[in-house]
Amino acid sequence: xxxxxxxxxxxxxxxxxxxxxxxxxxxxxxxxxxxxxxxxxxxxxxxxxxxxxxxxxxxxxxxxxxxxxxxxxxxxxxxxxxxxxxxxxxxxxxxxxxxxxxxxxxxxxxxxxxxxxxxxxxxxxxxxxxxxxxxxxxxxxxxxxxxxxxxxxxxxxxxxxxxxxxxxxxxxxxxxxxxxxxxxxxxxxxxxxxxxxxxxxxxxxxxxxxxxxxxxxxxxxxxxxxxxxxxxxxxxxxxxxxxxxxxxxxxxx
Numbered sequence: 001x002x003x004x005x006x007x008x009x010x011x012x013x014x015x016x017x018x019x020x021x022x023x024x025x026x027x028x029x030x031x032x033x034x035x036x037x038x039x040x041x042x043x044x045x046x047x048x049x050x051x052x053x054x055x056x057x058x059x060x061x062x063x064x065x066x067x068x069x070x071x072x073x074x075x076x077x078x079x080x081x082x083x084x085x086x087x088x089x090x091x092x093x094x095x096x097x098x099x100x101x102x103x104x105x106x107x108x109x110x111x112x113x114x115x116x117x118x119x120x121x122x123x124x125x126x127x128x129x130x131x132x133x134x135x136x137x138x139x140x141x142x143x144x145x146x147x148x149x150x151x152x153x154x155x156x157x158x159x160x161x162x163x164x165x166x167x168x169x170x171x172x173x174x175x176x177x178x179x180x181x182x183x184x185x186x187x188x189x190x191x192x193x194x195x196x197x198x199x200x201x202x203x204x205x206x207x208x209x210x211x212x213x214x215x216x217x218x219x220x221x222x223x224x225x226x227x228x229x230x231x232x233x234x235x236x237x238x239x240x241x242x243x244x245x246x247x248x249x250x251x252x253x
Contacts, residue, residue, distance in 0.1 A: 157233050
């Protein structure tokens with residue numbers, strides 16, 4: 001959970017992430033110029049325009065003037081309640097606990113919502129990914145490989161999807177190094193619903209990670225993006241049964 005002294009800090013990060021048009025790349029550009037989000041949110045329009053297009057600069061200024069925007073207030077309140085639950089964390093790029101491996105990828109997430117064991121984000125890990133429509137042999141291979149890898153001290157990261165991903169998590173949970181599930185929804189949503197029991201087990205024994213704000217639903221474009229986090233955390237990627245144009249091969253590449 002966040003310490004009280006960090007409260008305003010994470011709220012500023014959240015506010016910045018909710019500004020229309022401010023994605024990870026724009027946010028990093030602004031952070032490089034102004035430092036912390038609180039300085040960005042307090043900056044003059046003319047200063048912001050030196051670094052981002054006028055429409056984005058205007059959106060930042062407007063968001064600062066509209067602190068009582070109902071959607072932003074609702075998101076902050078929901079996040080505060082979520083952080084009060086044991087085992088829930090919100091890491092920003094400026095947080096010392098942010099996994100160093102992700103700082104080396106081209107597009108590190110601005111924030112990470114983490115549910116479970118933070119220590120696993122710094123542990124040696126391997127990604128095990130593959131088809132949602134896996135064969136029985138593929139599922140068995142994923143479970144066996146992941147169990148042995150976990151027993152050997154490698155935390156297994158995957159995407160909590162049906163098929164190979166779910167089998168990888170299940171196998172890894174039987175080993176000492178456990179598993180990390182990187183999801184493409186808000187950290188308060190389990191998708192697909194059939195993996196609800198597995199997700200709860202991972203939250204207790206492993207770690208669930210999302211870059212998306214709470215209540216973010218399952219949007220198709222979010223799942224290829226989350227693959228960069230799966231591969232970014234891992235020192236290697238093992239693909240078990242995947243189509244030529246699949247997200248699993250995107251992760252491997």
